Amino acid sequence: MSFPLLTATAVLPAVGAVATAAVPAARRTAAKWLALLVSLATLVLAIVVMVRFDPGGARYQLTESHAWISDFGVRYELGVDGIAVALLALTALLMPFIILAGWNDADPLETGSKRWRPTQGFFALILAVEAMVIISFEATDVFLFYIFFEAMLIPMYFLIGGFGDRAHAQGEEAASTQRSYAAVKFLLYNLVGGLIMLAAVIGLYTVSGNFSLAEIAQARANGTLHMATSTERWLFLGFFFAFAVKAPLWPLHTWLPNAMQESTAPVAVLITAVVDKVGTFAMLRFCLQLFPEASKWATPTILVLALISIIYGALLAVGQRDIKRLVAYASISHFGFIILGIFAMTSQGQSGATLYMVNHGISTAALMLVAGFLISRRGSRLIADYGGVQKVAPVLAGTFLIGGLATLSLPGLAPFVSEFLVLVGTFTRYPAIGIIATFGIVLAALYTLVLYQRTMTGPVKPAVAAMPDLKARELLVVTPLIVLLIFLGVYPKPVTDIVNPAVKQTMSDVHKTDPKPAVEAAK
Amino acid sequence: MSPQLAAYATSTGEAFQFWVLGTVAVIGALSTVFMKKAVHSALSLAGTMIVLAVFYLANGAYFLGIVQIVVYTGAIMMLFLFVVMLVGVTAADSLQETIKGQRWLAVLCGVGFGVLLLAGIANASLKNFAGTGQANANGNVEGLAALIFTKYVFAFEITGALLITAAVGAMVLTHRERTERPKTQREQSEQRVRDGKHLPPLPAPGVYARHNAVDIAGLLPDGTPSELTVSKTLRDRGQVRDVSAEALGDLKALEQRSEERLERTPVEPAHFKRSEEASK
Amino acid sequence: MNAENLIALLIAAPLLGAAVLLVGGRRLDAAGHWIGTILSTTSFVFGVILFADLLGRNADDRTLMQHLYTWVPVAGFQADVTFRLDQLSMTFVLLITGVGSLIHLYSVGYMEHDERRRRFFGYLNLFLAAMLLLVLADNYLLLYVGWEGVGLASYLLIGFWQHKPSAATAAKKAFLVNRVGDMGLSIAIMLMFTTFGTFAFGPVLSHVTDASEGRLTAIGLLLLLAACGKSAQVPLQSWLGDAMEGPTPVSALIHAATMVTAGVYLIVRSGAIFNAAPDAQLVVTVVGAVTLLFGAIVGCAKDDIKKALAGSTMSQIGYMVLAAGLGPIGYVFAIMHLVTHGFFKAGLFLGAGSVMHGMNDEVDMRKFGGLRKYMPVTFITFGLGYLAIIGFPGLSGFFSKDKIIEAAFAKGGTEGWILGTCALVGAAITAFYMTRVMLMTFFGEKRWQPDEHGHEPHPHESPKVMTIPMIVLAIGSVFAGGFFSIGDRFLHWLEPITGHSEGDSPISAGVVTGATMVCLVIGVGIAYLQYGRRPVPAVAPRGSLLTRAARRDLLQDDFNHVVLVRGGEHLTRSLVYVDHTLVDGVVNGTAAGFGGLSGRLRKLQNGYARSYAVSMFGGAALLVAATLLMRAV
């Protein structure tokens, strides 16, 4: 039996999480280094996965399959296609930066009880999330996926509720209340989604007698597994609802601003850049493959919702006064684009959406982490508390600007490629929706530049006058992200090569082909 | 008459016995529930159990019938009575309900459940009674023994373990481990002095009493009863009989009579404030 | 080495400069400006080498292609990084790198005292790279990259003095307005993709005839929207005036000579599409005509020398767009005017910069006057630029503008008459406002006063490093037009790319030239009467309604403010409210409902064992009932 590479990518951070949690209270720094090393080792494994993955090969590769709960046909089945590889790489890539950015975020304020170990907990939780996200990307068994899709909520809950920004305008107590509110809101939204999905998972089992994604999809394609139209639609809705909450799609989005606002910047990145991607990824992998007809049936509604997300998220971002909230609404807008791309049912749309997931992860990480550095310096999240930072901390401002430019999809940076692909993909099938979505890019420019203008330019405010520029550790976080943004903007081919075959497969699952250009169609 | 029919139709004697004793059993059960005093409940229950023992016998369960009388009525019910003694024989429970709606709900559920059960039995096709004749051919006890030591041997062994566990459990629960050396009398008295408690021997009950019952508190000079005179167990059970009103009445009558005889004017009764009362 | 391989180096040189200067940090502060200038000049040298190579080829073999790599391959969507160097892009390359290098040189002096000079040069190099990418791209998507790239550079440079809120706001405004235009370009690309299955220049432009006219018109209008944004044409012109917040070299390079002309490039490059979509063409000419008058009127009313020049730029680009909208009759002249305008407008801006440099960064022309004595070189170069822009016979502007006016009449029919008349009127107004600028700045009495700190400006000539570029540009403004026009050199050079037709002018060329001259004289005359004969008041008079409107950019900003900014603010604010109360409220309401319900239910849990026993018993009863029912059924 070959080495279970995929299992290793998930087990490594899981073991790392346990080990980190076990580090004694006094050895905080050791815990940090341990977490960092584990995340780097995971990254190495992810790179090995990427290298071993053959884009021209079988659909699912590096597969592992073991019986688990044989009574219910639940199997421990892992396998990756191009889309999963891309997201796996993204997750593994972002983790070291998240850990490095949160290096001092969870240090105990005062050295109180000897058993008090928030730092260890923080990093252990982050690694636990990594393990669960990775296995969600790899699972090809619906039940296995569901378990980790849900289990992810537990560490996330503690990360949101337990760790917040240090200084808070209304004092620690108010901050703590708001944090718990945000954490509970996050948990409730996602639990409701998850429960509905559980019902759908059970329903799927009763219909198919099987949990294996590949087998069900195969049976659907062969026609050996017939689902009544209404059954398929209900099941689809059950799955989609959970993913739409996670993604999040308007109007199920309101947990995200709260969660991102209250958590520390690295955790906010973890939420939006990594965990939420599971939702959009699952739409692509599960909704479309398992329920192709229902997906097509629901497409118009979903497209409209995605469109609303795009415009609505952007407009709300413009109206925000809190930096992190602004980024959160911007993310809602971007998730709208991703969902739009997925359900446009064109190669460009779906490749673009996958690429978008990766790029959005990197760009949001860059923007949010720099914003986190900024906030940690001034101790306020309010945009109005800043001004003229550019003068005192030019490198910080510069990196912030690049992160912002990536968010507004400036050509030459990675998000542009994906956003354009999504728009083109949508436009070829639904021109009107494509055009309206394009307004999103104008609004993106508006909220990004307004944010930059209000915080970084203008006369230097007294409160920021003594603000130090980025430190070496912070530069180490931001620089690779920016390099990656530029690289993927200039040369995204490595990713598209991996993603394209998988998208082709998905397209054939839903029996859709790209529309022909008008000129050819006329002939 | 075929054997089957014989088993099906019971003899007239048994029918008579059933109706009479059945009535007794139901009455016993009802009084178990509704008697105010636990002792009465226990006795009623014992009666019901004996009736049931007879029914067991009538149904061919000779061994069980005897066991029911010996073990259940003889041992278990006596255990109940012991506990009732410990806790207080005469203490009558108030049947006043304290939880809102509890009684109504209970009765409703009870009646509903009963009706359902009866309906269920009535609905079931219970026409064929094989009778225990064949099974008891080699003797009831032998038949049971054969089953217990073959088919049910594991259950039997486990039951044994259960009984031992129960016995040990009962001991653990009721046994109070002495964790320190018992105090000597000297130490006890020193302790008492240090705490400022009642130093002299406790007063005897029945002062000014109409009779010398132990459950009547002795009266203090001002006529109030002193609970110290009653044993602690009775006090805990709340079984101190309050006769102060009568005693005071007696006292008054006595004073009046002596005044009349001695032709004196009445004096104002003194108000005492005793530490003993304050500590109460 | 093949000439093709040099193309990428054109872009690489300034890109390298930008990277080095922006990443290099403070270590490069001392040498940064020279690095920037050298790399920009390197690019120019490459440009000249390539130009020589092109000249050595046949007229129909002057298109060089360099395929670097495949950029975004997704199914039918194939975007390559391929460069195309033909006569049209060559013209732009030379203009961009040439004028760009001169302005780099000028900036060495102009920005000498700015502590962030290194970064300024980094941005300038970034701009050059993006602009070169724009003109060298072989497909619309790559062009779009350059298109937004110059927008970014423009944003960074307008807002270079970020500590001034006005500069930061102007930069943001420029970027946003441009984004609206960019939206047009991106939709146009999508439409091309759905129509032709590609967006590379070659296949799209050669298959135009296969597509329906409706689609082509749509593409054309969307491209026009993009051009309006980038080239500050009505209705997206409002950002250009504010963009003058940037340092003057920026205004000269980006907002006069190169970037703002990108729209004209786009239209000329997509000529095949417009040729097949007459409706779109008509709209282009209308936009051009409206803008040329609009810009000219705004230019007349501004007292800020840079804003007056900005109005002029708008107006001149209006000419170009008008010409480009005329189709093959006008393409060549649009580009020719673009080049000559590049020279003289850059020269004028540099002159204005020189004036400001000597006047403590004062921009109000009412506080200038009589400067010709103090700044002779600036005066002469500015004067030559002035003569060129008003179309003084023999200078550059005369040749190029005259041709455009002729071409407008040559459009034929009523349209031709209207457009030609507009162009003529524009020429008169141009003469008026430029004369006004000239008179108010260099003639008359000195009107400057000590500022609030008591410092009286001491006007002085700028250093050589600044005057040399001005002189070079002045030479260009004088001779470029003549050089291009003699023997129709420029026409023959560009014709293979753009095509050319003479049109049928209702009036002869001579008459048009005469009319233009008359307009010129009228414009100059009125200006002289108003500003040359009478002293210029130090405080602007209230003026007529039109003047006041023109000072406010013909109320465009007010319109934007009321409709877009206010409306947008209300919209976002109400949406924030809706999100909080309605969307969140529904969810919270549900939660509260469950909370209330559970509050009721928890009363059932009173802690009494007997109570629980009742529920158990009830449950058991229900189970029995259910069992019986099942059996009954």
Place this chain on the structure above:
Amino acid sequence: MNPVYYLYLAALLFTIGATGVLIRRNAIVVFMCIELMLNACNLAFVVFSRMHGNLDGQIIAFFTMVVAAAEVVVGLAIIVSLFRTRHSASVDDASLMKL
């Protein structure tokens, strides 16, 4: 007479016992009611035994008795120790089964 009447009697006794559990507060009486319920079940088992003609029902009843004996032992011990600490044998005194 049909022996099925024994079953009616068993049902009746069981119901009475159950209701008693619910309405009495004295733990000892509650316990007695439980015994009553167990006995009712035993009666039913014995009758079933007669009905089926084998002794399995009696065996079950026998086991029930044993278990009941164990239960009583432990239960009464609990009541005694409860009474020692609380001076009361009312089940309502312990209303701690809530949050």
